[in-house]
Amino acid sequence: xxxxxxxxxxxxxxxxxxxxxxxxxxxxxxxxxxxxxxxxxxxxxxxxxxxxxxxxxxxxxxxxxxxxxxxxxxxxxxxxxxxxxxxxxxxxxxxxxxxxxxxxxxxxxxxxxxxxxxxxxxxxxxxxxxxxxxxxxxxxxxxxxxxxxxxxxxxxxxxxxxxxxxxxxxxxxxxxxxxxxxxxxxxxxxxxxxxxxxxxxxxxxxxxxxxxxxxxxxxxxxxxxxxxxx
Numbered sequence: 437x438x439x440x441x442x443x444x445x446x447x448x449x450x451x452x453x454x455x456x457x458x459x460x461x462x463x464x465x466x467x468x469x470x471x472x473x474x475x476x477x478x479x480x481x482x483x484x485x486x487x488x489x490x491x492x493x494x495x496x497x498x499x500x501x502x503x504x505x506x507x508x509x510x511x512x513x514x515x516x517x518x519x520x521x522x523x524x525x526x527x528x529x530x531x532x533x534x535x536x537x538x539x540x541x542x543x544x545x546x547x548x549x550x551x552x553x554x555x556x557x558x559x560x561x562x563x564x565x566x567x568x569x570x571x572x573x574x575x576x577x578x579x580x581x582x583x584x585x586x587x588x589x590x591x592x593x594x595x596x597x598x599x600x601x602x603x604x605x606x607x608x609x610x611x612x613x614x615x616x617x618x619x620x621x622x623x624x625x626x627x628x629x630x631x632x633x634x635x636x637x638x639x640x641x642x643x644x645x646x647x648x649x650x651x652x653x654x655x656x657x658x659x660x661x662x663x664x665x666x
Contacts, residue, residue, distance in 0.1 A: 551590040
């Protein structure tokens with residue numbers, strides 16, 4: 437079966453992920469799939485930090501560096517042993533530790549692609565909100581605390597997103613006509629047929645309403661981890 441031009445263009449990197457996501461938003465309206473619309477919009481414009489993210493947007497174990505003063509000693513860009521700071525028996529502290537060590541990458545795809553293409557650098561996230569905890573536990577007065585995420589993590593997001601889009605488009609191409617015209621006609625399909633297609637597509641994005649899809653995660657050094665957090 438011949439594949440649509442849209443699928444071929446994406447597979448051959450002839451169109452950007454931004455263009456593909458914008459096309460998916462149009463298609464999602466035709467098949468009445470608000471979850472697909474929401475996912476595509478978030479991938480385009482960025483996720484809110486409180487959103488559930490697909491697992492490919494989670495970076496595990498990113499390096500944390502700090503600078504500051506310990507008495508009269510100046511510390512510059514030293515690694516912070518963060519696990520020693522948190523009481524994992526305290527639910528709030530455990531939650532904070534989990535959020536830090538499972539860094540959510542919330543930026544829109546344009547920013548992610550830019551970071552992925554800069555293989556000689558990493559991206560830093562400010563963690564000065566734990567400076568008080570560091571001071572209380574170690575006596576070090578921090579002037580900076582940051583978390584470094586490798587460009588490999590961003591490459592992984594790009595690759596996973598492209599694969600997910602291709603799966604969605606292949607399913608649509610198999611089930612409907614008009615994919616290249618961006619004007620899918622569902623009048624020849626039963627409501628049950630359309631619902632079944634939407635279920636398949638949504639399973640590429642979510643497991644249930646409030647859970648992120650399981651897939652590949654990459655830690656901050658570039659090591660693969662399968663099926664979410666291990």
